Amino acid sequence: MAEPKTNELMEKIVSLCKRRGFIFQSSEIYGGINGFWDYGPLGAELKKNIRDCWWNDMVRSRDDVVGIESSIIMHPKVWEASGHVGGFTDPMVDCKASKQRFRADQIFFAAVVVDGKIAGYVSALESERIAEELQEKAEALKRKKAIQGKLEPVKAQDFTEAKPDEIPLIPSPATGEPGSLTPPRAFNMMFETYVGALRDESAIAYLRPETAQGMFADFKAVLDTGRVKIPFGIAQIGKSFRNEITPRNFIFRSREFEQMEMEYFISDQDDWQKWHRYWIDWCRNWLLSVGVPASQLSEYNHPKEKLAFYSKGTTDIMFRYPFGEQELWGIAARGDYDLSQHAKASGASLAYFDEAAKRQYVPHVIEPAVGVDRIMLAILCSAYCEDQAPDEKGKLESRVVMKFHPRIAPIKVAIFPLLKNKPELVKKAQEVRNLLRPQMTVFYDEAGAIGRRYRRQDEAGTPFGVTIDFDTLGEKPELLNTVTLRDRDTMKQERVKIEELVPLLSGKIR
Numbered sequence: 471m472a473e474p475k476t477n478e479l480m481e482k483i484v485s486l487c488k489r490r491g492f493i494f495q496s497s498e499i500y501g502g503i504n505g506f507w508d509y510g511p512l513g514a515e516l517k518k519n520i521r522d523c524w525w526n527d528m529v530r531s532r533d534d535v536v537g538i539e540s541s542i543i544m545h546p547k548v549w550e551a552s553g554h555v556g557g558f559t560d561p562m563v564d565c566k567a568s569k570q571r572f573r574a575d576q577i578f579f580a581a582v583v584v585d586g587k588i589a590g591y592v593s594a595l596e597s598e599r600i601a602e603e604l605q606e607k608a609e610a611l612k613r614k615k616a617i618q619g620k621l622e623p624v625k626a627q628d629f630t631e632a633k634p635d636e637i638p639l640i641p642s643p644a645t646g647e648p649g650s651l652t653p654p655r656a657f658n659m660m661f662e663t664y665v666g667a668l669r670d671e672s673a674i675a676y677l678r679p680e681t682a683q684g685m686f687a688d689f690k691a692v693l694d695t696g697r698v699k700i701p702f703g704i705a706q707i708g709k710s711f712r713n714e715i716t717p718r719n720f721i722f723r724s725r726e727f728e729q730m731e732m733e734y735f736i737s738d739q740d741d742w743q744k745w746h747r748y749w750i751d752w753c754r755n756w757l758l759s760v761g762v763p764a765s766q767l768s769e770y771n772h773p774k775e776k777l778a779f780y781s782k783g784t785t786d787i788m789f790r791y792p793f794g795e796q797e798l799w800g801i802a803a804r805g806d807y808d809l810s811q812h813a814k815a816s817g818a819s820l821a822y823f824d825e826a827a828k829r830q831y832v833p834h835v836i837e838p839a840v841g842v843d844r845i846m847l848a849i850l851c852s853a854y855c856e857d858q859a860p861d862e863k864g865k866l867e868s869r870v871v872m873k874f875h876p877r878i879a880p881i882k883v884a885i886f887p888l889l890k891n892k893p894e895l896v897k898k899a900q901e902v903r904n905l906l907r908p909q910m911t912v913f914y915d916e917a918g919a920i921g922r923r924y925r926r927q928d929e930a931g932t933p934f935g936v937t938i939d940f941d942t943l944g945e946k947p948e949l950l951n952t953v954t955l956r957d958r959d960t961m962k963q964e965r966v967k968i969e970e971l972v973p974l975l976s977g978k979i980r
């Protein structure tokens with residue numbers, strides 16, 4: 471299997487997504503809108519399968535987790551109590567020369583030190599090879615200024631760490647020249663809107679930046695109606711909105727995205743570390759079950775000093791994307807902060823009464839929070855593969871194949887009549903399609919040479935192909951009512967009875 475290089479791989483994935491109808495730029499006919507994406511026919515199926523698998527495993531298959539769907543626009547006081555109005559900010563930097571905006575923690579800089587003296591500064595935007603890039607720029611600066619002496623290895627820092635007197639000396643990543651970057655300032659990422667006919671301060675509301683607050687705000691309602699007992703979880707899937715300063719890396723960081731979050735409430739006296747570990751392992755195993763390889767995953771524990779004051783611990787499951795190792799799934803132990811904040815701000819009691827112990831307390835929470843779009847990108851990156859397959863004449867040609875796990879593949883099986891101008895073949899193929907359709911997503915394709923049809927389905931990531939040929943019709947009587955079943959990955963074909971297709975394929979796609 472050929473392994474394309476990282477940037478090249480990302481370009482290939484983006485282009486395949488567009489070409490095959492997985493993902494399009496939003497409003498493309500108007501030039502697009504930065505940070506927003508549309509999911510085409512194959513993408514919408516893939517995304518739905520990701521959501522369905524998660525909902526099935528997280529909610530339906532468990533006795534201790536219930537699901538909700540809360541509104542996207544909630545009472546603005548929710549966001550005051552949660553701390554988002556005051557503190558949901560990213561540090562923003564403007565380049566006055568180019569009019570570009572950056573996130574301060576995504577600009578890296580270093581002093582160029584020659585023989586112990588600072589000769590200038592270099593900067594670059596966050597990337598996989600930030601240290602090398604800064605070193606190369608430092609060497610170039612030394613050459614340009616024709617300074618003699620020994621260049622010290624650069625020490626990369628992000629722009630939030632820049633001292634006030636360093637800021638005017640750091641070159642803008644946009645122009646390469648110093649003097650145009652502003653000091654970082656806090657930028658609130660919540661999208662504002664107005665509710666009702668008046669457009670004044672009192673009508674301001676927010677598009678939710680996370681789904682989690684819906685679970686806290688509905689905690690009492692679920693407790694009163696859901697017959698739940700601690701420990702239990704409330705889960706939700708839904709859209710979230712963040713006015714990201716620099717949306718980038720395709721669907722990895724966008725301004726409208728979808729989250730799958732679950733708040734797992736435990737006793738204040740329970741061992742939170744045990745539950746934290748339990749949910750990290752659950753999330754990791756779930757990723758494996760939808761085809762994300764273990765080799766691409768790692769764990770990152772947030773250092774204690776960088777945690778919010780109420781947080782007991784946060785671990786991110788990281789995925790090795792082509793543009794670097796990045797957060798895919800965050801699992802946070804948040805103590806009783808959220809429920810206590812909402813109880814204080816709303817006046818409602820959000821305590822839990824333990825019947826057995828005759829004790830009342832505010833539960834603590836473990837929160838696994840993940841973005842559907844980030845999972846989808848991880849799946850697209852893991853599935854992309856180039857290999858060799860024989861063409862019509864048996865000559866090897868290169869093929870692109872998306873090796874999606876059958877559980878989440880957008881189309882499970884493609885149905886091909888060998889020839890489209892033979893009505894008996896077409897009729898039989900349509901019968902097979904109608905037989906399978908109630909059980910799984912099928913795609914019927916009669917256009918073009920069979921090899922070309924296979925290639926199209928390989929790119930769509932369809933794990934199985936069923937071909938109806940003259941033997942199906944009884945040309946060899948012993949093969950009457952059998953079809954060939956082709957496996958996408960091995961390209962092996964086996965002869966299978968039509969009546970066995972449903973149980974056989976159903977077993978393979980679950």
Ligand code: ATP
Nearest residue numbers: 712722723724727797798799800839840841843844
């Ligand atoms: P990051 O540090 O990458 O901005 P975060 O730590 O702010 O992420 P959380 O607030 O913990 O993210 O959100 C939970 C999950 O939601 C993330 O792990 C990620 O999968 C997803 N997510 C967050 N922001 C975005 C975004 N802008 N676009 C797509 N997915 C996102």
